Amino acid sequence: VQLVESGGGLVQAGESARLSCKASGFTFDDYAIGWFRQAPGKEREGVSCIAISDGYTYYADSVKGRFTISSDNAKNTVYLQMNSLTPEDTAVYYCAADSDPFVATMCRNMDYWGKGTLVTVSS
DSSP: EEEEEEEEEEEHHHTOOEEEEESSSSSSGGGEEEEEOOTSSSEEEEEEEEEETTEEEOOOOOTOOOOOOOEEGTEEEEEEEESSGGGGOEEEEEEEEEGGGGGGGTTOOSSOOOOEEEEEEEE
């Protein structure tokens, strides 16, 4: 299983960014894929998760209405569109996957992890 994140960087508050997670090494349609983040000095947080098979999505309260998770099954890629970014969104964002689609409902404790991509939002 390999998960490769891209799309991080420095953005201004109020702007948007899109993260991509390219997956390989497993049957994409059978998995749950999630985006997690960890800010300095804080615990890792489940931001958004999706069950690829039925499209079920989960969002943390902190990002509801601002972030959108989606998948392109033909490309084995999951995206996280992030709008109206604030400095509080600054973190390393990780893509993760789990063979149990039900995990998407809780959006935590997935089996496989990418290396992460840093998103910095300046005020």
